[in-house]
Amino acid sequence: MVKTDIGYTTTDTIMVRGLNLSTEIIGKFDFVDMIFFTTLSRLPAPREKVMVNALLVTTADHGITPSSLSARLTYIGAPEALQGAVATGLLGAGSVFLGPMQNAAEMLNEGAADLADGATDEQILDVVRALIRRYKERRQQIFGVGHPIHVDGDPRVPALRALSREHGYYGLHWRLMDAIVEVLVKEQHRKLPMNVVGAIGAIVAAMGLDPLIARGLALVGRSAGLLAHVLEEKQQPMAREAWQLVLKDDPRNVLP
Structure with a gap:
């Protein structure tokens, strides 16, 4: 039998995790409640709700990025398909852009498996050196450090650090x-500040959530930002200009 435990529908009801959507959920749950309820089959504790709200807000937008630019370019090609534009912006959420929160959480969980909560600084450094060595041997990227724009420090990290402290x-x-x-700074002798990927990875790992949820929350948060970019593209177009700039940079193109 093919079924899901998340919910089902009859002619007059929609049930989600055993609750009636119309009479027991709508107007009583907020969106973070619904994320927890559908995904984990429970409601969040107050401190969990604060942190997940913060992660959704943090990942909503970062200006002109590959995800927002691809959404805008798709929209000018298919203005009748908002879903296509937003989907295009989300499809690039991999290990380089938008998606590495999952990878960072997995990396930190791997390191934490060899430590107790009361580990000394030197014990942590020993584990980290071994972790970095393993990642290099496997030719895997170390996640959560450095940023092409925020070279002196990602401004989101202190805010998330303070919130993490405040909520345990x-x-x-x-x-x-x-x-x-x-x-890594000592090894490479250059600025490599922690970025938002490392902060969110640390939060999700500390909350005991499946690392996959880190990427999922980034996708949910960024969907709101992509909607904003598509609406702005409709009202204040810029994608065609960006496209024209690319064409002008290549002398092989003959523009009308």
Whole structure:
């Protein structure tokens, strides 16, 4: 039998995790409640709700990025398909842009598996050195450090760090992420500040959530930002100009 535990529909009801959507959920749950309820089959604790709200807000927008630009370019080609434009912006959420929060959480979980909560700084540094060595041997990227724009420090990190401290999610995983930055800076002799990927990875790992949820929350948050970019593109177009700039830069193109 093919079925899902998430919900089902009859001629007069829609049930989600055992609750009636119309009479028990609408008007009583907010969106973060619904994310937890559908995904984890429970409601969030107050501190969990604060952190997930923060992650959704943090990932909503970062200006002109590959995701927002691809959404705008898709929209000018198919203005009748908002869903296509938003989907295009989300499809690039991989290990380089938007999606690495999952990879960072997995990396930090791997490091935390070899440590106790009360680990000393030196124990953490030893684990981090071994972790970095393993990643290099596997030719895997180290996630959560450096930024092409925020070269002196990602301004989102202090805000997320303070929120984590305030709500009890500031411990081993943040210490691991800080140690990764410390070791890499010493090895490479250049600025490599922690970025938002590392901060969100530390938060999701500290919350005990499946790392896949980190990428999922980034997708949900960015959907709101992409909607904003598509609406702005409709009202104040810029994608065609960006396209024309690319054409002008290539002398092989003959423009009308």
